[in-house]
Structure formats: C-alpha cells, structure tokens
Amino acid sequence: MGEVESHPFKPFLPEGAKLLMLGTFPPAEKRWSMKFYYPNFINDMWRIFGHLFFNDRNYFVDSAQKSFRLDLLIPFLEEKGIALFDTATRIRRTKGTASDKDLEIVEETDLLQMLRDLPQCERIVTAGQLATDVACGQFHVSSPNVGDYVAFTFEGRRLRLYRMPSSSRAYPMKLERKAEFYQRVLF
Numbered sequence: 712m713g714e715v716e717s718h719p720f721k722p723f724l725p726e727g728a729k730l731l732m733l734g735t736f737p738p739a740e741k742r743w744s745m746k747f748y749y750p751n752f753i754n755d756m757w758r759i760f761g762h763l764f765f766n767d768r769n770y771f772v773d774s775a776q777k778s779f780r781l782d783l784l785i786p787f788l789e790e791k792g793i794a795l796f797d798t799a800t801r802i803r804r805t806k807g808t809a810s811d812k813d814l815e816i817v818e819e820t821d822l823l824q825m826l827r828d829l830p831q832c833e834r835i836v837t838a839g840q841l842a843t844d845v846a847c848g849q850f851h852v853s854s855p856n857v858g859d860y861v862a863f864t865f866e867g868r869r870l871r872l873y874r875m876p877s878s879s880r881a882y883p884m885k886l887e888r889k890a891e892f893y894q895r896v897l898f
Contacts, residue, residue, distance in 0.1 A: 738809035798845035811841035
C-alpha cells in the first residue's frame with residue numbers, strides 16, 4: 712500500500728461559477744506538465760475544451776513545453792464560470808497509478824460545503840466512474856448514464872449532476888466523441 716497523499720491543488724472556485732467540474736484526484740506529480748487541474752499532458756480535458764470552444768483541439772496546448780497554456784486557460788475558466796476540484800482530498804495509490812481502480816479514497820471532499828461556497832452553481836460534472844460514485848453518494852442520487860444527468864435539490868436550489876466520460880486517453884473513446892458529451896453540459 713502506498714502512502715496517503717493530500718490533494719496538491721486548492722479548489723478553483725471563480726466568483727459566480729455556475730458549473731463545478733469534479734474528477735477523482737490528480738496523477739502523481741511526476742506526471743504533471745503544469746500545477747493545475749488535468750495536469751497530465753496526455754489527458755485530453757483541455758483539448759476537449761479547445762475543440763469545443765475554439766474549434767482547435769490545441770488551443771490551450773503549449774506543444775514546445777509539452778504543457779498547457781495556463782495564461783489562456785485560467786482567464787477562460789473564470790470568464791465561463793467553471794469551477795474545478797476533485798471528489799477526494801486524500802487518497803492512497805494501491806498500484807502507483809492515477810487510475811480510479813488503483814485509488815483508495817481516504818477522505819472524500821465535502822461536496823455539500825463546496826456547493827455552499829458556490830451559491831450560483833447550477834450544474835455539476837463528474838469525469839469518471841469513481842468521481843460519479845462519490846458525488847452520487849453525497850447528493851443521495853442514483854448514477855446517471857454517461858452523457859446524461861440526474862436532477863436534485865440542495866438547500867432549495869435545483870441542480871443537475873452530469874456524468875461525463877473520463878478525459879483520460881485510457882478511456883477508449885475518440886476526443887471528438889468525448890467532446891460531443893461535454894458539449895451537452897458546457898453550452
């Protein structure tokens with residue numbers, strides 16, 4: 712069993728955010744190309760965003776540095792009102808990978824408090840099965856099918872929890888197809 716890791720990033724919670732995106736937990740630091748969410752250069756999340764919003768999968772890509780353009784990405788996310796965090800704040804890697812099947816969640820993120828901190832949030836997106844399972848457990852809802860959502864009420868607020876495909880290249884789906892799913896919640 713690996714050592715317990717604490718989440719390396721602070722929640723990214725822009726003022727007025729209407730969408731909260733939740734993964735499970737970042738990969739090990741040796742896999743990072745930057746110090747921000749979805750840091751693995753072979754993860755397709757920021758390519759999906761580039762494809763959808765700019766018709767250019769490489770819009771946020773810094774090919775020379777094999778990284779992503781935080782100078783473009785952070786202002787874009789702030790402007791669009793997209794918050795980011797993960798469903799686990801502490802984990803143990805059972806096999807040293809970032810794969811959900813190899814993560815043991817030691818401490819879940821308090822998603823209810825996070826929603827209180829995002830009073831304008833209307834939509835929550837989970838990327839991957841484990842993130843979906845944690846969110847569904849905390850919100851007491853059944854798991855939606857990939858690309859679909861479940862509606863629920865939290866402290867008088869109507870919300871939707873969307874389940875999206877993982878942006879990992881290990882998830883067997885072409886980027887353009889994944890983007891079709893993400894388009895449903897981002898637009």
